Amino acid sequence: MKTQKKYGRAWLFAIVFSLAAFWRAELQAGSITGWVFDDSDPAAPVADLWVDIYDINGKWLFGKKTDVFGMYVLPNLTSGLYKINYYTSGTQYITEWYNNKFYFSDALEVNVAGDVTLDNVQLVTSSVVISGYVKNSSNEGVSGVYVQVYAENGDWVTTSETDSNGWYSIIGLRTGEYTLRFLASETDYITEWHNNKNNELLADKITITTLNDTVSIDTVLDRGGSISGKITDSLTGNPIQNAWIDVYDKNLDTNGQPIWRGYAKSAADGSYLVKGLPSGEHKIEVFKAYKAKPKEWYENRGSFSFATPVSVTTGGETSGINLALGGSETDANLSQVYNLILLRKSCVDANRTPVHCNCVVNGVQAYCVR
Incomplete structure (x- = not known):
């Protein structure tokens, strides 16, 4: 009798494991394979290039690099539609989406229901350079500023980080119209758009007419103030680590949308510090994790309209802005x-x-x- 029970359990476990393997196989339906080459020499592979995969809602999933043969494999994909980006930042190639598209919205959807092999991608080279210095009012270089490039339709294109001298250089752009954002949230300086504008709608445009254009753009950033506090769980009172804090201007832009000013993540003890904020009144939105519910607006409000404004002064720190976070909203x-x-x-x-x-x-x- 004991032997029968033993074998009965063994058969049960075998069935469970078989079902689990079946469902894993169903969920992980296939992969995407492809090759990347240089358009000027179709036989020359492009190695060490990031190939990123997104869902059709624009959420980044993961990325893989091309090997010495220009080959990439995006494995363990569930059934569904995806979009592929060939990320060329730091190279002279123009970033593109599959297949030969410049914007996410235009990218060809790849249907995965098994293993998929894509057509070869031929990347076009560009000699376009946008470069310059980011400095403060004392003519000192500001390091750690992310100079972000946005296309005319608002899509992010690429990013360059300033070095210890405040120098940045952006290469590999196609012809078209762009805007620049100098993202300084990890410094004491105020994020701005080109040319000393506080949002993308007002930013001066940069027009690239040929693939040999060279543009020099320097900017001076103003020192800002900061907001600090602590994020805790409303039920336990325990600190929440990695909560995401976004700060917006109290006033809306010309399209009636909030103007983003800065961000921070909470530390292990729940504390946070958002730096580089302009003087004036701001509103604070907090997520338990990056853009994930539960969330709230300060102070215990459910929307931007009813959030309590927080005042900031240049060079000052507005402290004690604490929030207790709970369930869904x-x-x-x-x-x-x-x-x-x-x-x-x-x-x-x-x-x-x-x-x-x-x-x-x-x-x-x-x-x-x-």
Whole structure:
């Protein structure tokens, strides 16, 4: 009898493992393989080039480098549609999407239902150079600034980081119109767009007319202020590490959209510091992880419109801006219930009965307070 039970369990485990293997095989439906060559010499492979794969919503999944033969393999893919980017930053090749497209929106979708082999990609070289210095008001170079290039449709193209002298150099661009952002969030200086503009809509444009154009652009960044505080779990009071903090200008741009100003991630003790903020009033959005719910706006608000502004002064630090983060979030409008899940509590507007917490009414909108 014991022997029968032993073999019975063995058969059960074998069935479970077989089913697991089957489902893994179903989920990991296939791979994408291809080769990358130099357009000026179709027999010359492009080695050590990053090939990145995205889902059709624009989410980056992972990347692999080409080998000495220009070959790449993107393995262990589930069934579905993907887009492929050939990332050429730091080279004289023009970045493109499969197949010979410049924008994500135009990229050919690759349908994976098994192992897929793509047509060869021929990368075009460019001698375009945009370069210059990023300095402060004392004419000192500012290192650690990310100089980002955006295409005329708003798509990010490539990035160069300033060195210890504030020097940057961007190569491998095609003809067209671009904007530059000097992202300085990891420094004490204020992020700006070319030419001393605070958002992309106002930024001066840079026009590249030939593949031999050379453009010199220097910029001077102003020193900013900072916001600091701590992110904790609303139920346990424990610190939350790697929470994502975004800071926006209190005022909207000309299209009615928030103007992003800076970011930070919380440390192991929940503390954070957002640097390089211009003087004035700002609004803070916090995610438990990068762009993942739960989230909230300071101070215990569910949307930008009702967030409490935080004042910043040049060279100063506005401290004690703490937030307690909880479950998922639901915004409320007018007489609808307003759930502030950061406290795992809720309240309603002036026309209804408050529940579980003190309710403060701001016009027709209501929100919980501690």
